[in-house]
């Protein structure tokens with residue numbers, strides 16, 4: 001397996017919100033997605049980032065509130081679809097999309113991949129399914145981003161699919177064997193959003209990754225044990241977030257070589273830049 005990271009647009013937010021002790025200055029936060037080239041299952045996306053669909057879906061009130069609160073910078077060349085085409089892939093080549101959660105910066109490109117099976121947690125899907133108007137915006141969910149046939153394409157991971165995780169992933173004990181062959185293990189990372197999932201994988205060189213979505217704003221915050229500013233907890237379930245964060249700190253302590261990739265992390269963004277500038281070849 002090989003993992004390549006991309007960023008599809010970014011939004012602006014105060015650094016101090018994302019990490020305790022950060023500066024009260026506006027900072028860009030990338031919307032990172034991953035492309036996993038799996039030797040058996042083909043191309044699998046981890047989230048999708050923003051796309052032009054995001055702007056259409058947030059045009060009308062009250063959905064426009066989303067754009068006002070998190071101003072997004074995006075150009076068409078940054079869509080997941082465009083960037084994958086640059087690599088020689090077609091939309092139809094994407095066989096699976098693994099969704100960490102349903103916030104618009106993660107599902108923005110879903111409509112561009114009509115053949116992909118969509119894998120997510122049952123709790124995450126149920127928390128947003130059918131939401132419209134203010135109830136949707138409150139959960140950073142834009143209903144128009146959902147493909148019309150999403151119900152036919154969903155694979156929902158729920159409690160009945162839980163399995164034991166390898167001891168090396170302690171303190172996480174249970175997760176989901178996403179493809180049924182042990183190659184991709186999904187882990188519950190609740191707090192930032194209901195039913196948020198992370199994805200653990202080992203690439204063909206033996207490098208281990210945890211794609212941690214929004215369980216932290218950065219890998220640095222985990223290393224330095226710096227939670228977000230308390231203001232951030234007005235937005236989500238603070239006790240679940242802190243518990244997930246604590247477990248990630250413990251996992252990092254136990255497995256310092258495990259690379260934690262968070263969707264809005266600047267270290268991960270730097271890897272995308274290296275990739276885009278052609279100075280590197282993925283994150284091998």
Ligand SMILES: [Zn+2]
Nearest residue numbers: 103105214263
């Ligand atoms: Zn996000």
